[in-house]
Amino acid sequence: MTTILVTGSAGFIGFHVAMALVEAGHTVVGIDNFNPYYAPELKCAREEILRGWSHYRPLEIDLVDKESVERCFRDHAPEIVCHLAAQPGVRYSLRNPYAYQKSNLEGFVNLIEQARLATVKRFVYASSSSVYGGNTKMPYSEDDAVNTPISLYAATKRANELMAYTYTHLWGLQTVGLRFFTVYGPWGRPDMAYWSFLEAMVHQETIKIFNYGKNRRDFTYIDDVVSGVAAALTVGSLDAYEIINLGNHNPEELMDFVETLEKLAGLRAVKEMVPAQPGDVTATYADIDKARRKLGFSPKTPLQEGLKQFVSWFQDHCELTDAVRRFRLSSTS
Secondary structure (H helix, E strand, O other), X not given: OOEEEEXXXXXXXXXXXXXXXXXXXXXXXXXXXXXXXXXXXXXXXXHHHHOOOOOEEEEEOOOOOHXXXXXXXXXXXXXXXXXXXXXXXXXXXXXXXXXXXXXXXHHHHHHHHHHHHOOOOEEEEEEEHHHHOOOOOOOEOOOOOOOOOOOHHHHHHHHHHHHHHHHHHHHOOOEEEEEEOOEEOOOOOOOOHHHHHHHHHHOOOEEEEHHHHOOEEOOEEHHHHHHHHHHHHHOOOXXXXXXXXXXXXXXXXXXXXXXXXXXXXXOOOEEEEOOOOOOOOOEOOEOOHHHHHHHOOOOOOOHHHHHHHHHHHHHHOHHHHHHHHHHHHHHHX
């Protein structure tokens, strides 16, 4: 089996990808810096599950630390890199731009340079649907122009794609950028709407419905995304430089999303309709023809089933979700 380096392995997508890889028999070298963007307890709980596998190698490393990244490649000799670590969040980038400069730009360069020097077989990395910016053509295709990002987060993700292209052009490093579309599910991210809305409902708090509920999102269930990432790491016949959408190809109205969440949780949301936030896009909608052709990607999880799985997980992990809530409240007080 293959030794695969997964960055952001204690993060939401990284955890699920690392789990799938160790279950398939691969050796996974997992990197995370456990930063406090959201409650570290959640990351630690994910990491504890991964540590139960003998062929999982955990490393607490910040990718900005160039020497530590070099040591990782020297000590573990990964054959493939799956780069999922990043500073996420559109709205947070309005308040703390330097976190994105460090993690998403400097960290990316440190990692891809070591991958180049180690002549890894393939460098797969997370991009984002946010690179499509204010595009109004739907669905979003990989061939669309992406020169007008409307948040710093989106700009850093587009910069990653351009840097990857340069490394492919100059050094022949095979790079695969995956544009994720609103990934959700168990063990998810507390800053995402599906988590924060459910938490607010449980505690009878008001949720803000941005853009007066007119936003649409291509919600993509985590298991479907993991299948696409795993294929991107292993399938043959990919070009030297690839950009591929991973979405559900089915945008949902935000108000339908909230109503589904209410029904599944047996709760009513207290709603406040507010204007759109700076940096937010009105709709996301993935053209996944390329993913189907090249990765055999076929999302199977409708929103109701995916949210059902998340609500069940949330209700079964009250101690952990309470810890996340305490962290959130202490961070905003």
